[in-house]
Amino acid sequence: MSFEVNHAILNGKTTLGIELGSTRIKAVLIGEDQSPIASGSHVWENSYTNQIWTYSLEDIWKGLQDSYQKMAAEVKQRYGVPLQTIGAIGLSGMMHGYMVFNKDGEQLVPFRTWRNNITEQASKVLTELFHYPIPQRWSIAHLYQAVLNQEAHIAQIDFQTTLAGYVHWKLTGQKVLGVGEASGVFPIDLTTKTYNAKMIQQFNELIAVQNLPWKLEDVLPQVLVAGESACALTEEGAKLLDVSGELKPGIPLCPPEGDAGTGMVATNSVAQRTGNVSAGTSVFAMVVLEKELSQVYSEIDLVTTPTGNLVAMAHANNCSSDLNAWVGLFDEFAKVMGLDSDLNQLYSTLYNLALQGDPDCGGLLAYGYLSGEHITHFEEGRPLFLRSPGSKFNLANFIRVHLFTALGALKIGMDILLKQEAVKLEEILGHGGFFKTEGVGQSVMAAALNVPVSVMETAGEGGAWGIALLASYMINKEENETLENYLSRKVFSEKMGKTMSPQPKDVEGFEAFMKRYKHGLAIEKAAVEYFQ
Template identity: 55%
Template sequence: MTNNHKAIIEDGKAVLGIELGSTRIKCCLIDESKTPFISGEFEWQNQLVDGIWTYAINDIWEGLQKSYADLVQNVQMTYQVPLRNLKALGISAMMHGYLVFDEGDQLLVPFRTWRNCISSEAANYLTKEFNYNIPERWSIAHFYQAVLNNETHVSNVAFMTTLSGYIHWQLTGKKVLGVGDASGMFPINDQTHNYDEKMLSRMDELLAEKNLSNKIEAILPKVLLAGELGGYLTEEGAKRLDTLGQLEAGIPLCPPEGDAGTGMVATNTISQKQGNVSAGTSIFAMFVLEQALKNVYPEIDIVTTPDGSMVAMVHGNNCSTDINNWIRIFDEFAKLMGYEVTKEELYEKLFTHSLNAAPDAGGLLNYGYYSGEPLSGVIDGRPLMLFHPNADFNLANFMQSHLFSSFSVLSLGMNILTTKEKVAIDKVFAHGGLFKTEAIAQKALATVLDKPVSVMNTAGEGGAWGIALLADYLTYAEQGMTLPEYLAKFVFEALEEKVITVGKNEREGYLAYFEQYQQALPLAQQASRYI
């Protein structure tokens, strides 16, 4: 396919998806078969500055430019051609968070990411006022918390957006947002596919009570559905993305989306009774609803698919960070002993060794809370490893406890969906870096969810591929094709999936682990007070 891909690049028929994840910024080109064929990436990390998890604006642009430059270099080395034009382009990034600007487009406060647990007062109050769950991560919770805190910047807020919306705005000049990402800013009405008018009105009243003249709808980005044009790459935007100055302006962009929405696209789980689990720095399970939930639950967010269907979301702030840090320790030990092994080999060996663990992880408990975890009532992150002196402390159980810990927070919300709300779930697809080692994390997740879990061979591609598909979909939407039709016909018809179902023994072992997990949870909740 090398010559064919060279021609696709030269003819400007490739589609580019860019996702700014928590630990990696990835650029991905797809061809006419919708298959990723070359990529570029840049690793980065958020910083805890003055108690706020953030990414500096300069770091955002440096990372984005370096990721794109890596893609351009790989294209040049592989195909000996420059990357000048594209069929379409899409931007995805972590959902939620708080980016606010004044009328002069100046950033008012450092970016507050989804990882911050600093808006519980506002989130709880708005949840009661709206009778609609408003998580701490949501942009409106951050904004209203700033109001309650009497932060001086709030009266100057002229525009509020997410990370994907910010990048898209800088590339196109358009202050728009895909409905999936917008649903993590402010509640979306399931009939109009726009911000809920009654809640907008109530929000304006709450602001007026604080002597603020801000009108919330005026500062939110315009909501767009998948398939609607998000704008075109401007000359300035092209230069800002491509520091070499080779990329041409005029490329159409799809609406910017959050990582939850692109994850649904990348797993083809945007139809009813389907769900997916995305595992990275955070973890979230998404299930497309047949009907609205009967009650409001703090454990369950209501968001949307990129084409506007309502979704129940169970979100955990912490997932793979603890495992990744332990892998670094094992890597350091291996090098200390004179062994040269790759990170990939370490993950494979250690994950595979977890198959030798006891079903309940031998009495070992792990709480990988590097940041606060609202679902567990943990305000500040303090990772903990707990075990009884009689526990079976060995490497297999150690790894199994970490795998269980990565997924256990989902149980807190899943139990509500399946038992109280009787949500029908036919399929669960998993994706993210944890699933690159075949079958291991997939088995642990199936044990936690008590559902068959499928993984496709594209599980590691993630949101960069998902947003590239949404960008490619622009052409098909013009022809009247729905997003599910596009994905079924052109993307997933021939993709293979591997399904794992666990037995009674594994499930009972996990339930024993989770019972201990819940019993000892107060220790994790108290830890931040003493350390």
């Protein structure tokens, strides 16, 4: 096996996926059997600067290079050979947000991430204009809000892109996006698999009064679908990625994708009636639709698979951040008490204890709103924990309510799809840190959605593995082979997952919790107003 891997590395039979997530940048190198053979990761965090959630360009490159170096070092350590060539590379990143550059390639304003809920006015205007849901996170909402705010930089815009599109541009010189990523920038025409031409024209007419020196179609990246070539690594790009200088240029890259698309691929959820849920810092569930929804819902995004098929997405900005903070507090307590505290064991212990709590969390209530929440209409958030004198306040219920509330906003969006629109979903596949403790996050998710939830053994590899698979598809697919067939044939034919069905008492408990959750949103609003 080691000889086969060595041969694959030396002869460029590998593919590399790199994903820039909210808290971690991960590089995963996969072999000819599509399984990971080496990986490296870099932990990072956004900063809240001048009331904007952002990451600096310096941090982007520092993290990208660090994750690559660690992966390449693992290759050399495990297999005794340097990583000099790769069959193909794929880049992925957190979707949406706002990155704009002038004609000299200089960034005009700091990167505004998906986490910013600062475009409510633009979101409403564009949703009404297009009769199509334009959430606050979307790149076009950020652009139009900057126009509405009459920000000084808007006349200098030459190029707008996403995080993945930016890195791809710097590595290849090409301004492109995969269609799944592009669908979170601007609405996609499902027939042409590119930006909706009618809506482009409507937008240009909307901003005509500003007399700006550009039209929208001139500043957006070109759209490509999965399987198409997105140019190759330049000499400058190779040095940017691998500071050691060992990596050779000329390696082909697949279209850069967003974390939604790579999540679909990593869970084999690109066919109709399939769905997946990614739960970590944020949480989003995606269902591949058989037909369009009956109406526009502000709570539901419409995006696409990496091949351009329609997907309904319920996206919540907040998931596990506040829960992680509470676990961190228990870890601090253990250390103060002089106890040996292993963080993984602490997570496992507390999460499993939550399964012993009351189905409805004993009357407790919490909101993990570290930032604003689009689905429930909050521009800012304030983490809260509440209880009444009659609540059953114990540790099991305390952890359980924070697991429940991590999915509260998501459930509001998914109820629209599963209850109001009667969307058919046979099962949903979960991935992300929320599912790391076996059986716990899976059980809570099944209760929230009232749908069987499966977690594959490979789900922990996440989006970096997903974008590596898209790179592999580009260079290894058979003629006219669909992505669905490729994944089923070459990737998931023997990979088994564990499925948990919803338990009636837990489903009832979650519904009871949601009544409190919705009723208590007025308290969250008051907290935002009070803690300014």
